Amino acid sequence: MSRRRLHSGGLTLVCVAALFLWSADVAGALELSVRGESQIELETSPAGTTLLIRGQLRDDLGDSLAGRSVETRVRRAGEVVFDERGYADYHGRFSTAVELAPGQYEVEVEYAGARHVVGTSATEAVEVEEAPTEVRLGLPNWVHGAQSEVLAEIEATAGGQGLASFVSLSVNASPVASIDLDEAGRASIDLAPYLSRGVNQVDVVVPASEYREAASASGTVRRVDELEIAGESERVFRRLVRGVSVALALRDEEGPIPGAEVDFLLRREDGGDELLMASNTGVGGRAEIVFPDDQLGEYNWDVSARVTPPAGEPVDWQGDTVRSDPSPFMAIVRLLGLLVLAGCLLWLGRRGLLALWARFDAWRQGRNDEEDEKTRAEFPVLEEAERVELSPVPGEERVKLPQVRDVHIQLWDEWRDQPVDAADLTVIGDDGERREVVAEEGTARLESLSDGLWKISVVAPGFVDTTAELQIPSHTNWLRMTMTAVPLKIRRAYRWMLRRTRGDDPWGALTPRQIRAVLIDAVAGDDGEASAPSGEEPRWKKPLEQWEEGPEAQRVDLLLEMITAVIEETNFSGRHYKTRDWEATREILNALVESLEADREAS
Numbered sequence: 001m002s003r004r005r006l007h008s009g010g011l012t013l014v015c016v017a018a019l020f021l022w023s024a025d026v027a028g029a030l031e032l033s034v035r036g037e038s039q040i041e042l043e044t045s046p047a048g049t050t051l052l053i054r055g056q057l058r059d060d061l062g063d064s065l066a067g068r069s070v071e072t073r074v075r076r077a078g079e080v081v082f083d084e085r086g087y088a089d090y091h092g093r094f095s096t097a098v099e100l101a102p103g104q105y106e107v108e109v110e111y112a113g114a115r116h117v118v119g120t121s122a123t124e125a126v127e128v129e130e131a132p133t134e135v136r137l138g139l140p141n142w143v144h145g146a147q148s149e150v151l152a153e154i155e156a157t158a159g160g161q162g163l164a165s166f167v168s169l170s171v172n173a174s175p176v177a178s179i180d181l182d183e184a185g186r187a188s189i190d191l192a193p194y195l196s197r198g199v200n201q202v203d204v205v206v207p208a209s210e211y212r213e214a215a216s217a218s219g220t221v222r223r224v225d226e227l228e229i230a231g232e233s234e235r236v237f238r239r240l241v242r243g244v245s246v247a248l249a250l251r252d253e254e255g256p257i258p259g260a261e262v263d264f265l266l267r268r269e270d271g272g273d274e275l276l277m278a279s280n281t282g283v284g285g286r287a288e289i290v291f292p293d294d295q296l297g298e299y300n301w302d303v304s305a306r307v308t309p310p311a312g313e314p315v316d317w318q319g320d321t322v323r324s325d326p327s328p329f330m331a332i333v334r335l336l337g338l339l340v341l342a343g344c345l346l347w348l349g350r351r352g353l354l355a356l357w358a359r360f361d362a363w364r365q366g367r368n369d370e371e372d373e374k375t376r377a378e379f380p381v382l383e384e385a386e387r388v389e390l391s392p393v394p395g396e397e398r399v400k401l402p403q404v405r406d407v408h409i410q411l412w413d414e415w416r417d418q419p420v421d422a423a424d425l426t427v428i429g430d431d432g433e434r435r436e437v438v439a440e441e442g443t444a445r446l447e448s449l450s451d452g453l454w455k456i457s458v459v460a461p462g463f464v465d466t467t468a469e470l471q472i473p474s475h476t477n478w479l480r481m482t483m484t485a486v487p488l489k490i491r492r493a494y495r496w497m498l499r500r501t502r503g504d505d506p507w508g509a510l511t512p513r514q515i516r517a518v519l520i521d522a523v524a525g526d527d528g529e530a531s532a533p534s535g536e537e538p539r540w541k542k543p544l545e546q547w548e549e550g551p552e553a554q555r556v557d558l559l560l561e562m563i564t565a566v567i568e569e570t571n572f573s574g575r576h577y578k579t580r581d582w583e584a585t586r587e588i589l590n591a592l593v594e595s596l597e598a599d600r601e602a603s
Contacts, residue, residue, distance in 0.1 A: 036060050040070075040122040044107050045183075048131035048158030049211035050165055052183060053107055054095035057088045059117060064092030071110045072096055076103060095183055097164040099209050100128045131159030133215035135167070137204050140310030141259055142222035143195070148312030150191040150221060156206050157185055163206065170203045171195065195223045198254050224252040224309070229317045233303045236290060244296065244322050246303055247288040248281070256285025261308045264289045269300040269321060296324035386466040386484050393478040404474045405451075409444045411458060412480050415488040419443070423460035423483075427470075429453075446470075456481070464489045464582055486582045493589055494563055559592040 037060035045052040053072055057065040067087060072094075074082035081100065088094045094109075104127050113119025138153035156163040162185030169177040171194040179187045191202065200221045208214040228251050236245040246264045250257040258281050266275040275295060279287040291301075303319035393410050411420040419442025427435045430452035437444045439458075446454075454470045463483045470479070566585050 036117050038065060038111055038113065038117050038120045040109055040111060040120055042107070042109050042122040042124050044124050044126040045161050046126055046128045046159070047161035047163040047185065048133060049100055049102060049128055049209070050097055050158065050163055051100050051105070051107075051126065051128055052095065052097050052161075052164045053109070054093070054183060055109060055122070057092040057094065057111055064088075064090075065111075065117065066090045066092055068092075068111060068114070070094050071112070073108045073110070074098060074100065075106045075108070076100075081105075095164075099211065101211055102128055102130050104128075129159065130211060133158045133163060133206055133212060135204060135206055135215045135217040137202065137217040137219050139191075139202060139219040139221050141220070142224055142257060142309060142311075143192075144224050144227055144309040144312030144315065146192070146195075146197075146223065146225055148192060148309075150195060150223075150311045151188050152191050152202060152204075153186070153188050154179065154181070154204055155184075155186045156181055156215070158212070162186065165206055168205045168207060170205075172201050173203075191221060195221060197223050197225050222254070222257070224257065224312075227252055227257075227307070227315050229305075229307065229315065231305060231317050231319050233319050233322050235322065238290065241290065241292050243290045243292040244301065244303075244324060245288060245290045246305065246319065247286060248305055248307070248317060250281055250285045250287075250307060256283070257281060258283050258285055260285070260287070262287045263306045263308065264291075265304045265306070266291055266296070266301040267304070269302055272299070275301075293324050299324055386464045386489075388466060388468050388482050390468050390470060390479040390481055392476050393480045404477045405447075405449050405472055406477060407446045407449065407470065407472075407474050408478050409439070409446060409456065409470075410478065410480045411439055411442050411444070411460065412482050413463070413485060414482045415485045420460050420463065420483055423458050423463075426457045426459075428455045428457075458483065462486055463579075465579060486579065489582050490566060490585045493585065494566070559588055563588050563592070 039058050039060070040055055041058070042053075042055040045054075051074070053074075057068055057070060059065055065088060067090075069085060069087055072082070072084045072086065073080050082098045084096055084098075086094050086096060104125065106123060106125055108121060108123045110121040111119050134157050136153075136155045138155075140150060143150045152169070154167055154169075156165060156167065162181070162183060164181055164183050164185060166178055166180045167187070168175060169179060169189065171191065174194075176194045177189060179189055181187045191200075194200075200223060201218065202221060203216060203218045205214060205216040230249045230251075231247065233244060233246045236243060238245075244266070246266075248262055248264075250260050250262075260281040262279050262281060264277050264279065268274070275291055277289045277291065279289050281287045300321055300323050302321050305317045305319070306314050307317070308314045390409075393408075409425070411423050412418075413420050420439070421442065423439040423442075423444070425435075425437040425439060425444050427437060427446060427449075429450060431450065433450065435446070437446065439460075449470075449472045451472050454472060456468045456470055458466045458468075458481065460483060463485055466481065466483050468481050563585065566581075566588065
């Protein structure tokens, strides 16, 4: 071997070794370790004292993390009361249910992570409360055949939420199964292996726990092994209708079968049309249908029926062939009968309708007259205060002897049906004696009143000034003085006026609570109070001062718009209003009356 060849071989060896070392360094430099993020979607659903904890484990790409271990802890006041390790399923979902004492809890679910996924946790606060348990059991009322599937649908809830617990199932007082309910509190089971011939009693029980009482539901299933069908078809004439009657009677070894669905079928013998009508068997197990000749025509019909049980195989019945032969004479008789019946109804109905309308009109007129008397008595005395009659307070002890000179006056809000918060009373006797009394918690006490007639005047924020008379000695020591709130006073006057100008009352059919719900967004601010401060002029004040400047033809409409604005701003905003709001409303009503009278005189 020459020196040149040896040198060339050595150089090649050195290059190969250098390349190997460089490749090893590059491979070490390119080795990467990538770790993804994880997240937990947590949901807690308390069903009474049973808390259902469920969720899903995903990575930061939204893919499910299947088969991963998750730790579930429940704490109360920082103390762990439940700790369980479970595994996510193929879709990353996990769930568990735990029975807890009523109270506030914090639920934490933790995933520890793995080599390529960073761990995470999720927490949620939840309150567990006692709630009654309800169980529903859905059963078919009967089943045909010993081998037919009979599904029992079970649902348990507590506080409106599905109860993820278990139930005990008994058939004919014998326990047959313990069934786990799903997250929605539902489960189903085939009862066929446990049923015997005849009527079977089925009971399902949600057992009691430490914080929950037991609940149960019951039902019956009738197993029919041998279904007997007795059928017949015949031509009949009933209720002015001629046709073919098809009837079936169902029974088994125990007797008639009620509530069975029966489909009656008539098929033309020549392969033409088919007629199908359905019915159900009654208590005696009998069902019947009449096919009128108008539908059948002049053909031969094959009669059959199908009995479809709620569970099990249907049973077919084949009847005879019948002939339909419509009679033109009977059609004429039926038409004449209908004409006679219609004429009688019209003759009798005309008199009855006229009498009924007369009675209704008299009742309506009487109601209108009664309301007119009340409102006419109220409207002309707008300048005066409300005058009321004192009445005994319900439920309070009465003094039977008419010797009472110490009297409690209860001030009562007739709109809200509650005592008036604060009020000032002025009491003046026959002899001129005057007393100033402040009502506390809706009650004012008048002591040692002299015999005679006393006049009581009451002023309260948010109410129309009210007066009453009290005769001493009194027959009772507790008397109620009903007061009218300013919004109620405005509403009554508005309703009275609107009926006479437009013939209807848009607010009259609704309660104050309902109207408030409709208008609260328009008249209330963010804090739920009226949008305009009490010190500002309402939006109908300026139009009231300028309404005479508009065209006469628009005055009534303008006044009606203003009075409607008064309703919206005062009656349903939730604030208390002063008597000046009622006085401003009275100005609008008086102007409206004058405009209406001027229109009538001009016409």
